[in-house]
Amino acid sequence: MQMSRLRACAGLSTINAVFKHEPRAAMKLITANFHQDTTTADNVVATRPLEEIPGPSSLPLIGPLLHFLPGGSIGTRVGIELSEVLYKTYGPIVRIDGMLGKPTFIFLYDADACAQVLRGESTYPVRPGFQSLEYYRKEYVKPKQELTGLITDHGEPWKAMRSAVNPVMLKPKTVQLYAHVLDEVAQDMIARMKSLRDENNKIPGDFDVELNKWALESIGTVALGGRIGCLDPNLPADSPARELIQNIHEIFQLVQDLDFKPSLWRYYSTKNFKKAMYLFDRQMELSKIYIKRAVKDIEKAKGTVSANEKGILEKLLEVDENMAVIMASDMLFAGVDTAANTVLATMYLLAVNPDKQQKLREEVLQQDDKQRYLKACIKESMRMLPVVSGNLRRTTREYNLMGYHIPNNTNIIFNHQYLSLMEDQFPRPAEFIPERWLTTADDPLHHGRASPFANMPFGFGARQCIGKRIAALEMETFVSRLVENFEIGWEGGDLNVVSNSLNYVKGPFDYTFKDI
Numbered sequence: 381m382q383m384s385r386l387r388a389c390a391g392l393s394t395i396n397a398v399f400k401h402e403p404r405a406a407m408k409l410i411t412a413n414f415h416q417d418t419t420t421a422d423n424v425v426a427t428r429p430l431e432e433i434p435g436p437s438s439l440p441l442i443g444p445l446l447h448f449l450p451g452g453s454i455g456t457r458v459g460i461e462l463s464e465v466l467y468k469t470y471g472p473i474v475r476i477d478g479m480l481g482k483p484t485f486i487f488l489y490d491a492d493a494c495a496q497v498l499r500g501e502s503t504y505p506v507r508p509g510f511q512s513l514e515y516y517r518k519e520y521v522k523p524k525q526e527l528t529g530l531i532t533d534h535g536e537p538w539k540a541m542r543s544a545v546n547p548v549m550l551k552p553k554t555v556q557l558y559a560h561v562l563d564e565v566a567q568d569m570i571a572r573m574k575s576l577r578d579e580n581n582k583i584p585g586d587f588d589v590e591l592n593k594w595a596l597e598s599i600g601t602v603a604l605g606g607r608i609g610c611l612d613p614n615l616p617a618d619s620p621a622r623e624l625i626q627n628i629h630e631i632f633q634l635v636q637d638l639d640f641k642p643s644l645w646r647y648y649s650t651k652n653f654k655k656a657m658y659l660f661d662r663q664m665e666l667s668k669i670y671i672k673r674a675v676k677d678i679e680k681a682k683g684t685v686s687a688n689e690k691g692i693l694e695k696l697l698e699v700d701e702n703m704a705v706i707m708a709s710d711m712l713f714a715g716v717d718t719a720a721n722t723v724l725a726t727m728y729l730l731a732v733n734p735d736k737q738q739k740l741r742e743e744v745l746q747q748d749d750k751q752r753y754l755k756a757c758i759k760e761s762m763r764m765l766p767v768v769s770g771n772l773r774r775t776t777r778e779y780n781l782m783g784y785h786i787p788n789n790t791n792i793i794f795n796h797q798y799l800s801l802m803e804d805q806f807p808r809p810a811e812f813i814p815e816r817w818l819t820t821a822d823d824p825l826h827h828g829r830a831s832p833f834a835n836m837p838f839g840f841g842a843r844q845c846i847g848k849r850i851a852a853l854e855m856e857t858f859v860s861r862l863v864e865n866f867e868i869g870w871e872g873g874d875l876n877v878v879s880n881s882l883n884y885v886k887g888p889f890d891y892t893f894k895d896i
């Protein structure tokens with residue numbers, strides 16, 4: 381997505397007026413009437429069937445495929461561009477029938493309807509996705525595992541693991557133990573950036589890969605209990621660290637193709653599928669090498685560390701060693717691209733809003749522990765350019781949603797990036813205004829005027845991101861070191877964001893980093 385696209389979306393508050401099928405007023409009425417009846421399917425009064433939800437037309441066998449071919453009504457659009465065309469054409473609830481082995485999806489653009497589904501979830505919310513990893517963990521690995529991890533498990537096994545790791549990973553005091561080492565990583569990254577800079581204060585080459593190294597080094601200290609060495613310029617070519625970095629990079633590339641594009645691996649073992657299985661295997665083995673090393677260090681330090689000083693890996697190992705290894709793998713899987721791309725977007729928004737950058741720098745230099753403006757800048761960046769554009773659930777019961785009957789086991793997408801760019805949720809949505817997260821309720825910009833279901837960068841409820849506190853600490857630490865050391869500039873056009881499973885910031889990386 382280019383930034384101009386973001387600006388275009390922001391002007392979309394009037395779009396509803398041009399719905400072909402349901403003008404906005406009519407939709408609001410329908411929404412209001414049907415929201416009263418939210419609890420159980422027994423309450424469901426006469427609703428229209430799911431098949432009547434507006435959406436691209438379908439043909440037998442191929443479903444709506446023709447719309448998604450180049451030149452079709454949707455074409456190859458993904459991410460926010462796909463959200464936009466669906467919303468503009470069909471309105472706040474859209475159905476895309478299943479095709480090529482993919483199930484039917486319902487897209488929601490109405491914050492109240494998102495709230496209705498998410499608030500109505502059972503104690504076992506289901507978030508489908510990452511099927512190749514799920515296949516690896518559930519079918520490929522022998523002997524079969526009972527626990528496969530938070531990303532891939534559902535129902536009772538997911539609940540058991542989540543209940544065990546919640547008190548460890550979401551406890552602010554435990555997360556805070558990493559403040560020092562994450563700051564070390566941030567400072568090493570600043571030194572690396574200085575060494576990579578050219579005479580024009582630019583960092584040539586794949587700056588996204590550099591940010592991935594920072595993110596992997598950061599999450600690695602938490603997941604694997606120690607520094608990996610990603611930022612070390614003299615890392616030996618045959619070191620496990622180098623292989624781990626390469627492995628995770630390749631996994632992300634492959635997962636995009638296998639899980640988010642039409643792929644035949646579900647029918648036979650394609651070349652990419654075989655490669656992914658090999659990479660998943662290696663990631664497990666490499667994680668185990670690091671975890672073994674950490675276990676030795678923990679053994680050595682036994683008796684010298686109080687319960688309050690025990691880190692996340694140590695606490696998870698006390699619960700169950702297998703679980704600690706799986707959780708480490710999930711952290712590496714979910715914690716690298718997410719944090720790296722959020723920081724890339726934040727740097728861009730600070731660069732093109734130098735007054736906000738200066739305000740942030742003043743707060744950082746004052747060493748204000750509350751870091752309110754810093755937190756607000758990151759929140760605002762995640763509102764405008766979130767790395768995850770929408771979230772997903774498979775319903776665990778029936779709903780009556782906006783006048784339509786949604787059966788159990790239906791896949792629903794909550795388009796929170798699009799919702800967060802709507803004028804009636806966040807006024808002046810295309811402007812980077814961190815202050816909106818800090819003002820009082822009487823301010824027209826106050827974030828509290830938006831539905832909490834419009835902007836959910838870390839998801840919702842029992843299944844929300846388990847790494848959100850760790851990610852926040854990593855990003856706050858690094859962004860504050862960035863503005864302390866550099867005046868961040870931008871010499872290019874709009875930021876180039878490409879949607880795959882995530883929103884990826886792609887080159888050209890026209891940042892400049894002048895010493896302060």
Ligand code: HEM
Pocket residue numbers: 507530531542599710711712714715716718719722767768771772836837838839840841842843844845846847848850851
């Ligand atoms: C900016 C950084 C990040 C963002 C925006 C982000 C966003 C998300 C979102 C939207 C979900 C889905 C939540 C839901 O279904 O309601 C999620 C799940 C998850 N995230 Fe993150 N994440 C980030 C960083 C991290 C990090 C650093 C870790 C590693 C500790 C992590 C680990 C996970 C895991 C394991 C899940 C699955 C949780 C479950 O299903 O129980 N994430 N994340």
